[in-house]
Amino acid sequence: MSSETFSLLVWYWHDMQTHTTQLQIVRADTGEEIHLSDGSLLLRVSTNPDTPVVRCFIRHMGSGREVYFQSGKRVRDFVVDCLLNKEIKPEPPDPGKAGV
Secondary structure (H helix, E strand, O other), X not given: OOOOOOOEEEEEEXXXXXXXXXXXXXXXXXXXXXXXXXXXXXXXXXXXOXXXXXXXXXXXXXXXXEEEEEEOHHHHHHHHHHHOOOOOOOOOOOHHHOOO
């Protein structure tokens, strides 16, 4: 059985002048810059206080294609700590609406 690894380096930064987030992606093995097609994604990270499993969902808005994966609490912490602006933290889920 052969395996294949596809590695990308992703740089992103907030441009204060234009109030936009800039993004640059490069293939790790060749240094070639990658250009993404125009589009948008929905990333949803769901937790349930009764289980240590974190469910993640990504939808490509243009095509409607979806992928799911499961992880532990560390994936939510990673998204919050490494990707989100510290000033904009997601609100904790309402325990009265668990499973809704």
